[in-house]
Amino acid sequence: MGKRDYYEVLGVSKSADGSEIKKAYRKIAMKYHPDKNPGNTEAEDKFKEAAEAYEVLSDSDKKAKYDRFGHAGVNGQGGFGASGGMTMDDIFDQFGDIFGGGSPFGSFFGGAQGGKRTRGTRGSNLRIKVALTLEEIASGVTKKIKVKKQVQCSTCKGSGAKNAGAVKTCGTCGGNGVVRQVRSTFLGQMQTTTTCPNCQGTGEIVTDKCNTCRGSGSVYGDETVEIEIPAGVEEGMQLSLRGKGNAGSNGGPAGDLLVLIEEKSHSVLTRDGNQIIYELYLNFADAALGTSVEVPTLSSKVKIKVPEGTQSGKIFRLKGKGLPTVQGYGTGDQLIHVNVWTPKNLSSEEKELLKKMREMDNFHPTPGKHDKGFFDKMKDYFSGKS
Structure with missing residues (x-):
């Protein structure tokens, strides 16, 4: 089953502005938040679905691509998005500020701001270019590409610690990731909660760092990434694969891999939107008397009949021989432009005849x-x- 329309998910119209989209997302996130629906997988799915919709519609560039190309324009495989979709850590990491501070959603549901968070820093995004032929664009293609990047350290599995015993509970916050202070004010005693300065909110301290990555949790290496590219993509379109960018440090989540589409030039065919153009050159005799010629298409060669008296500038159309739309709503045609060729370097006899x-x-x-x-x-x- 395909993904639901993002506007439908958030219950807003395509003309909704940023504040309306944000307000709609907050309302849905509150309704389906895991803290309010413990053990309810359906609510969790709706919570993730709303976050995915908000991620796109709250970003002007992604929203423009989504409006033009649908899910294929903003996500990766099977919708251009991540192969595994958004995780709770992704959602809390990216959108916690919407609900105010520290522990995402915490203050909104009555919890204290701050709180233990995942140790480590999210990895940076990577950008690569993938060049496709028109034939690959016409049918869609899966590319396997070796990407050089920061990968998770195999020795410590990304923890940055030499061994399991090298990770200790932070003594400052007791593993909570936050420290609380009670102050007396003219209004009475006030409790404040701040991120623990000793462990930076992780609740853990690495006492002995991994020798391979020196405690960072990642090393420079390469990974072969499989990218499924749907039919109909265009030059300049960008696809995003979540979690396929640089590995995070100290166990943090990986960044995204951004794939920029480029088109290779075809030897005889050109692209105009979803239409394919072929320039057919005929000599005067064939144009005047009529003939049959073979023309190339993206899938095979096709024989067409040129009627007698065909004029230069005539356009023949091969229905459905163009490129599909990236949303899969239809396929363009191939247009054949007739050019009557004027010969050069004529012999004396040919000149006399003309x-x-x-x-x-x-x-x-x-x-x-x-x-x-x-x-x-x-x-x-x-x-x-x-």
Whole structure:
């Protein structure tokens, strides 16, 4: 089953502004938050779905691409998004500020601000370019690409610690990630909660760092990434694969891999939106007398009939031989532009023949009026009667 429309998920119209979208997201997130629906997988799915919709519609660039291309324009595989979708850590990490501070959603549901958070820093995003042929764009393609980046340290599994015993509970906050202070004010005693300065809110301290990564949790290496690219993508379109960027430090989540689409030039075909263009060159005799010619398409060669009297500038259409839309709503056509070729470097005999033709009254362009007389005279010329 495909993804629901993001506007439908948040219950807003396409004309909704940023504040309306944010307000709608907060309302849904409050309704389906895991703290309010413990053990309810359906509520958790709706919570994630709303976060995914908000991630796109709250970003002007992503929203514009979504409005134009649908899910395929903003996500990765099977919707261009991450292969595994958004996790709770992703959601809390990215959108916690909407609900105010520290522990995402905490203050909104009566909890104290602050609180233990995942140790480590999120990895940075990576950007790569993938060049595709028109044939690959027409059918869609899966690319396997080796990406050089920061990868998780295999020795410590990203923890940054030499061994399990090298991770201790923070003595300052007792593993809570926050410290609380009670102060007396003229209004009475006030309790404040701040992130623990000793462990930076993780609740843990690494006492002995991993020798391989020196405590960072990541090392420079490479990973082969499989990218599923749907049919119909365009030059300049960007696809995002969540979690395929640089590994995070000290166990933090990985960044995203941003894939920029480039189009390779075709030897004889060109693209115009979803239409494919082919320039067909005919000599004067074939254009005047008619002929059959083979023309290339993205899938095979097709024979077309050129009727007699075809003029330069004539366009033939091959229905459905163009490119599909990225949303899969239809396929363009192939347009064949006729060009009547003017020969160069003529022999003396050929020049004399053309001069004879030029002297004929009916040779001059008056479409539809003198065609029969012209060919009669040509017949007489070649038979020696003129």
